[in-house]
Amino acid sequence: MxxxxxxxxxxxxxxxxxxxxxxxxxxxxxxxxxxxxxxxxxxxxxxxxxxxxxxxxxxxxxxxxxxxxxxxxxxxxxxxxxxxxxxxxxxxxxxxxxxxxxxxxxxxxxxRDKIVADGLNDATFDVTNKGIHLDAVSFNQIIEDPDTVLVDMRNHYESEIGHFKNAITPDVDTFRDSLDIIEEDLKDHKEDKKLVMYCTGGIRCEKASAYYKHKGFKNVFQLEGGIIEYARQVKNLGLENKFLGKNFVFDHRRGERISDHVISQCHQCGEACDTHVNCANEACHLLFIQCDNCRAQMEECCSVECQEIIQLPLEEQKALRSGLHNSNKIFKKGRSEKLRYKK
Missing domain, CATH: 3.30.70.100 (Alpha-Beta Plaits)
Structure with missing residues (x-):
C-alpha cells in the first residue's frame, strides 16, 4: 500500500x-x-x-x-x-x-504534536470556550466601533503585505510570540474593549480566543473563516472591502490579492512591491519581498553573497549547506541584515 x-x-x-x-x-x-x-x-x-x-x-x-x-x-x-x-x-x-x-x-x-504550533498547555484552560464568530457584515460593523481593538494574529511577513485598516500588527516571528505581547499591551482593557482577532483561515484565532477568555478578556470576537472567507463574502455580497493589500498564503502562490493597495516595499530597493520570493541560494532560502528589477539584477537572490554562491558548482553548494549549524539558518522569514528596506 x-x-x-x-x-x-x-x-x-x-x-x-x-x-x-x-x-x-x-x-x-x-x-x-x-x-x-x-x-x-x-x-x-x-x-x-x-x-x-x-x-x-x-x-x-x-x-x-x-x-x-x-x-x-x-x-x-x-x-x-x-x-x-x-x-x-x-x-x-x-x-x-x-x-x-x-x-x-x-x-x-x-x-504532529499540534496542528498549530501555539506553545500552549491546553490542559490549563477550556479550549472549547471560544470567542464569538463574526461574518464579514458583522466584522465590518464592529471594527468601526471606537471601543474595538482589532488585532492581526499572523506573523510579521504576513501582515507586512496586507492587513485590515487600523489593525494592530505585532512584529513577531511566530504565533506564540504574539499571544503574550497582545495580552500585555491590552492588559488595562480586558473589560472595557472589544478584542477582535483575525488570521488567514481562522485556525489561530480559534485557539487564541479561548486563551484570551481564560486570561480575563470579557468581550472576545474572531473573524470566522479568516481573511480567505472574508474576501469571498465581500465579493459575493458586494460589501465594502476593509482589507488592504495581499493575503499571505502557505503554498506556491505565497499571496492572494484582496485589494489593489500595495502597502509594502521591495526589501532591496524600496520600491512599492508585495511579491514574496525565496532566495535562490538553497543554503539560504530566505523569504523576502523582491521587485522584478531586483529579481533580474540579483538573480533571485537576497544578497551579493548568495548570488556568488549560486554560481558555484552544485556539489560545492551542497557542501556549504550541509550540517546542523548551517541548516538552522535555512527557511527564515524576512529577517536579514542584508535587506536594506525591511520595515
Missing part, C-alpha cells in the same frame, strides 16, 4: 501541465479528538492520493489542519469523503480566491 509520494515536485509539475485540468485550492481545519493520528493519517493519504489531492496537511490528537488542491472534477467526491468522517461533516472549506494549477506539488500528510 502506497503511503508516500513517488514523484518529485518537478515530475508532478510536468504532469499537471500535461493534464491541463482545472484545480481548486482550499483549506480547512477542525479541532477534534483523534485517538490514533497515525492511522487517521494513513487513511487520508490512501483516499486523497486516489483523488489526486496535493497539499500540506497536519494531523494531531487535537484535530486536523489542511491546505491542499485537487482537480475541480473531484470536489464532490472529496466533500462526500469529508462528510463521511463524523467530525468533518459540513466542515467549512475555505476556497481560494485566486486559483493556481501548481499551488501544491506533493501530498504531504504529517503527524
Amino acid at each position: 502506497q503511503l508516500y509520494n513517488t514523484l518529485s515536485a518537478n515530475e508532478r509539475s510536468a504532469l499537471l501541465e500535461q493534464a491541463g485540468e482545472d484545480r481548486l485550492t482550499l483549506s480547512f481545519y477542525q479541532y477534534a479528538y483523534i485517538g490514533n493520528p497515525e492511522l487517521f493519517r494513513n487513511h487520508l493519504f490512501v483516499a486523497w492520493d486516489a483523488m489526486d489531492v496535493l497539499g500540506r496537511i497536519y494531523v494531531a490528537n487535537e484535530g486536523i489542519n489542511a491546505q491542499l488542491s485537487l482537480p475541480a472534477k473531484n470536489f464532490e467526491d472529496f466533500k462526500s469523503f469529508l462528510d463521511g468522517i463524523y467530525f468533518l461533516e459540513n466542515v467549512r472549506l475555505n476556497i481560494a480566491i485566486e486559483q493556481d494549477l501548481k499551488s501544491f506539488l506533493k501530498l504531504k500528510i504529517k503527524v
Whole structure:
C-alpha cells in the first residue's frame, strides 16, 4: 500500500501541465479528538492520493489542519469523503480566491504534536470556550466601533503585505510570540474593549480566543473563516472591502490579492512591491519581498553573497549547506541584515 509520494515536485509539475485540468485550492481545519493520528493519517493519504489531492496537511490528537488542491472534477467526491468522517461533516472549506494549477506539488500528510504550533498547555484552560464568530457584515460593523481593538494574529511577513485598516500588527516571528505581547499591551482593557482577532483561515484565532477568555478578556470576537472567507463574502455580497493589500498564503502562490493597495516595499530597493520570493541560494532560502528589477539584477537572490554562491558548482553548494549549524539558518522569514528596506 502506497503511503508516500513517488514523484518529485518537478515530475508532478510536468504532469499537471500535461493534464491541463482545472484545480481548486482550499483549506480547512477542525479541532477534534483523534485517538490514533497515525492511522487517521494513513487513511487520508490512501483516499486523497486516489483523488489526486496535493497539499500540506497536519494531523494531531487535537484535530486536523489542511491546505491542499485537487482537480475541480473531484470536489464532490472529496466533500462526500469529508462528510463521511463524523467530525468533518459540513466542515467549512475555505476556497481560494485566486486559483493556481501548481499551488501544491506533493501530498504531504504529517503527524504532529499540534496542528498549530501555539506553545500552549491546553490542559490549563477550556479550549472549547471560544470567542464569538463574526461574518464579514458583522466584522465590518464592529471594527468601526471606537471601543474595538482589532488585532492581526499572523506573523510579521504576513501582515507586512496586507492587513485590515487600523489593525494592530505585532512584529513577531511566530504565533506564540504574539499571544503574550497582545495580552500585555491590552492588559488595562480586558473589560472595557472589544478584542477582535483575525488570521488567514481562522485556525489561530480559534485557539487564541479561548486563551484570551481564560486570561480575563470579557468581550472576545474572531473573524470566522479568516481573511480567505472574508474576501469571498465581500465579493459575493458586494460589501465594502476593509482589507488592504495581499493575503499571505502557505503554498506556491505565497499571496492572494484582496485589494489593489500595495502597502509594502521591495526589501532591496524600496520600491512599492508585495511579491514574496525565496532566495535562490538553497543554503539560504530566505523569504523576502523582491521587485522584478531586483529579481533580474540579483538573480533571485537576497544578497551579493548568495548570488556568488549560486554560481558555484552544485556539489560545492551542497557542501556549504550541509550540517546542523548551517541548516538552522535555512527557511527564515524576512529577517536579514542584508535587506536594506525591511520595515
